[in-house]
Amino acid sequence: MAPSPSNDDEFGLDSDDDADLLALADGIETHGTKRKSAGDHGPPSKRVALDFPCAEKALAHIFGYKAFQLKQKQVISRILGGDSATVVFPTGGGKSLCYQIPAIVFTEVDSGSRRQGEGGITLVVSPLIALMKDQVDALVRRGVKAATFDSSKTREEYLHTCEMLRNGELKILYCAPERLNNEGFVEQMKYVRGGIRLLAVDEAHCISEWGHSFRPDYLKIARFSREINAERVVCLTATAAPRVASDICRAFNIDEKEGLFRTSTYRPNLQLLAESGKTKKELYPRLFAFLKRNSGATIVYVTLQKQTEELAAELRSKGFKARSFHAGMDTATKTQLQEEFMREEDLVIVATIAFGMGIDKANIRNVIHFNIPSSLESYSQEIGRAGRDGKLSKCMFYLCGEDLHLREMFARGDLPSRNSLRGLLQDIFHSTNISLPVGGEFRTSHYQQERDFDIRSTTLKNIYAQLELTHNLIRATTPVYTKYSYQVGPTYNSVLASDKSTAAAAINKYGKKARTWYSIDVDSYTLKSLRTDIVRKLNDLDAAGIITLKPEHVQNTYKIIQPLPKTGPALENYVEQIYEVMEKREQEALDRTDQMLKLITDNTCFSRALAQHFGDDLPGGMTECGHCTFCMTKTSVVQQLPPPVKFNFPAFKAVLAQIPDRDDARFLARIAFGITSPRAAKLKLSKHPIFGSMADHSFMGLLRAFSRECANTKDN
Numbered sequence: 038m039a040p041s042p043s044n045d046d047e048f049g050l051d052s053d054d055d056a057d058l059l060a061l062a063d064g065i066e067t068h069g070t071k072r073k074s075a076g077d078h079g080p081p082s083k084r085v086a087l088d089f090p091c092a093e094k095a096l097a098h099i100f101g102y103k104a105f106q107l108k109q110k111q112v113i114s115r116i117l118g119g120d121s122a123t124v125v126f127p128t129g130g131g132k133s134l135c136y137q138i139p140a141i142v143f144t145e146v147d148s149g150s151r152r153q154g155e156g157g158i159t160l161v162v163s164p165l166i167a168l169m170k171d172q173v174d175a176l177v178r179r180g181v182k183a184a185t186f187d188s189s190k191t192r193e194e195y196l197h198t199c200e201m202l203r204n205g206e207l208k209i210l211y212c213a214p215e216r217l218n219n220e221g222f223v224e225q226m227k228y229v230r231g232g233i234r235l236l237a238v239d240e241a242h243c244i245s246e247w248g249h250s251f252r253p254d255y256l257k258i259a260r261f262s263r264e265i266n267a268e269r270v271v272c273l274t275a276t277a278a279p280r281v282a283s284d285i286c287r288a289f290n291i292d293e294k295e296g297l298f299r300t301s302t303y304r305p306n307l308q309l310l311a312e313s314g315k316t317k318k319e320l321y322p323r324l325f326a327f328l329k330r331n332s333g334a335t336i337v338y339v340t341l342q343k344q345t346e347e348l349a350a351e352l353r354s355k356g357f358k359a360r361s362f363h364a365g366m367d368t369a370t371k372t373q374l375q376e377e378f379m380r381e382e383d384l385v386i387v388a389t390i391a392f393g394m395g396i397d398k399a400n401i402r403n404v405i406h407f408n409i410p411s412s413l414e415s416y417s418q419e420i421g422r423a424g425r426d427g428k429l430s431k432c433m434f435y436l437c438g439e440d441l442h443l444r445e446m447f448a449r450g451d452l453p454s455r456n457s458l459r460g461l462l463q464d465i466f467h468s469t470n471i472s473l474p475v476g477g478e479f480r481t482s483h484y485q486q487e488r489d490f491d492i493r494s495t496t497l498k499n500i501y502a503q504l505e506l507t508h509n510l511i512r513a514t515t516p517v518y519t520k521y522s523y524q525v526g527p528t529y530n531s532v533l534a535s536d537k538s539t540a541a542a543a544i545n546k547y548g549k550k551a552r553t554w555y556s557i558d559v560d561s562y563t564l565k566s567l568r569t570d571i572v573r574k575l576n577d578l579d580a581a582g583i584i585t586l587k588p589e590h591v592q593n594t595y596k597i598i599q600p601l602p603k604t605g606p607a608l609e610n611y612v613e614q615i616y617e618v619m620e621k622r623e624q625e626a627l628d629r630t631d632q633m634l635k636l637i638t639d640n641t642c643f644s645r646a647l648a649q650h651f652g653d654d655l656p657g658g659m660t661e662c663g664h665c666t667f668c669m670t671k672t673s674v675v676q677q678l679p680p681p682v683k684f685n686f687p688a689f690k691a692v693l694a695q696i697p698d699r700d701d702a703r704f705l706a707r708i709a710f711g712i713t714s715p716r717a718a719k720l721k722l723s724k725h726p727i728f729g730s731m732a733d734h735s736f737m738g739l740l741r742a743f744s745r746e747c748a749n750t751k752d753n
């Protein structure tokens with residue numbers, strides 16, 4: 038699963054959507070000569086053996102390491118030689134140095150061609166604010182000028198970063214992918230002194246629609262890299278099956294033969310084990326016994342937040358030192374737990390996947406999966422946290438038939454009904470919007486559409502991404518805040534008085550003061566034509582510390598790229614195409630669970646099957662690892678499925694009685710199966726006894742039964 042996105046909503050730089058760069062880029066020259074972008078490169082230069090002593094020096098003097106590890110040296114040489122790369126190193130493999138060292142030494146490599154103070158920056162796109170912060174703190178301690186743009190920054194810190202950017206001091210800037218959607222930010226990046234020398238894309242597997250954690254915002258990074266003229270790109274990930282790695286390379290125009298750096302995925306000190314049981318109850322004592330036999334720092338992964346608490350309590354009652362950890366906890370508690378885990382040698386952390394990213398503990402002895410991981414990629418990433426010290430560590434997977442429901446619930450949660458999708462597209466392509474010319478703009482509220490059409494937020498973003506990137510109909514621009522409020526500093530009046538621009542005059546005249554905050558309605562009839570100038574001026578005043586700006590009332594804004602469909606059949610065509618893609622994604626999510634189960638239920642060595650999934654194999658022609666459950670027992674693990682249930686008519690009738698609408702069979706099936714959605718939340722159904730009352734049935738069976746019911750109602 039994808040890590041949760043950051044919430045960058047300060048300083049008016051937030052955006053959930055793409056920025057409209059084209060409008061701004063038109064007629065704007067980047068300063069100095071046009072920069073060479075990653076896509077402009079000729080044939081890769083990896084064939085030329087490059088050596089950069091300055092990189093070795095930085096490794097030793099700044100980071101204190103003796104030698105490069107894995108393929109760090111090759112990657113760094115390629116980047117310093119001017120080319121882009123994709124790096125697939127395991128968790129903890131040292132991916133960060135692959136961009137940090139180039140960022141530090143770029144100025145030494147081609148200082149001759151640049152003016153003083155024009156070293157340019159390395160921009161790192163990473164979805165994890167906490168990780169970014171740790172990295173920046175570590176770099177700053179080592180004397181490297183690094184910063185993040187994120188919502189946790191104080192205003193002073195933000196202004197300080199802007200200042201470093203302006204005077205060319207900054208070497209590395211971290212930001213969340215959402216930040217690249219923002220017009221203001223992209224403009225700022227276009228004008229960075231010395232340019233964007235390197236764009237580093239962390240967790241790059243999120244770009245692939247085949248990947249387990251596809252994020253539409255990631256698809257847009259490639260376009261941004263061209264728009265900000267990034268000189269080269271490095272994409273980094275710990276897990277990428279061959280198809281995913283190809284997607285990444287294709288998106289950034291990276292030569293797969295020369296620019297893809299993979300290391301062996303096999304970890305000989307990890308013992309992959311699995312056992313199956315009919316019920317969780319049956320597996321509890323086996324888990325306790327396992328932990329008694331295998332002491333040491335342990336992570337037990339479960340799927341749901343409440344399971345972390347339940348299992349941790351159970352473990353404590355059996356005398357284990359156990360704590361629960363999940364994303365719903367407050368930051369201070371989470372930090373404290375992480376610190377405790379780093380310190381202690383025998384703590385068992387029962388956690389959701391929220392735990393582990395950025396945990397750099399060498400002696401984790403056991404990683405246990407007490408539910409089914411969402412994919413082989415997640416599994417591999419999670420077990421990869423064990424045994425970084427190279428010592429024998431155990432990775433136990435307890436498979437339980439009961440858990441299949443949970444996986445199906447997740448896999449099926451994102452697909453809306455055709456009706457919902459049709460309703461959404463009718464709303465997007467409604468008469469006002471379709472009468473707009475190409476280049477015209479319209480606004481919508483994602484928040485409202487999620488509720489109106491019962492579509493989850495991530496799915497809605499995916500649909501818009503398809504309209505934008507696959508069908509090229511629209512393009513997201515920076516979300517619009519229809520109202521701007523601001524507090525003024527002591528220099529405000531004199532600055533505005535001396536500013537002779539029309540925007541400044543308008544702000545002076547129409548900015549209304551309440552008690553402490555001023556506000557200006559930039560969409561009012563009088564100000565509409567000056568809107569862009571006023572917003573820019575307000576942002577400038579904010580960046581200069583003259584005012585503190587607070588944009589309000591968010592509206593997602595789109596520009597029309599091609600004429601929108603005007604007829605029913607044309608709209609239906611989009612419904613079909615988009616729905617097909619979404620159905621495929623649902624199927625892929627279900628397939629990923631099957632692949633996970635196949636790993637341990639097939640008649641093969643687990644370690645070999647895992648390596649082969651990633652396009653790799655065991656080293657030295659080995660056919661077996663010799664120490665996984667299959668190698669040790671020579672038998673596969675048998676999945677113990679719960680017996681099929683008889684159709685529960687009373688529960689079925691209760692769902693129909695509680696929900697009188699027959700417009701959406703999928704919605705009814707979801708409620709019976711226990712899958713929530715915006716509509717379920719609005720109707721407060723998730724706490725109702727009917728919710729999940731048929732969780733032991735097959736989802737497809739439920740869908741068929743409710744579809745019949747809806748069709749009958751229509752016929753009558």
Ligand SMILES: Nc1ncnc2c1ncn2[C@@H]1O[C@H](COP(=O)(O)OP(=O)(O)OP(=O)(O)O)[C@@H](O)[C@H]1O
Nearest residue numbers: 102104105106127128129130131132133134275395
């Ligand atoms: N050449 C090296 N020699 C010694 N230690 C190194 C070297 N390169 C990196 N390290 C250290 O290895 C640890 C892991 O590095 P890093 O965080 O970059 O891994 P990663 O591949 O990004 O892992 P993740 O997938 O968890 O993000 C860090 O403590 C880092 O300083």
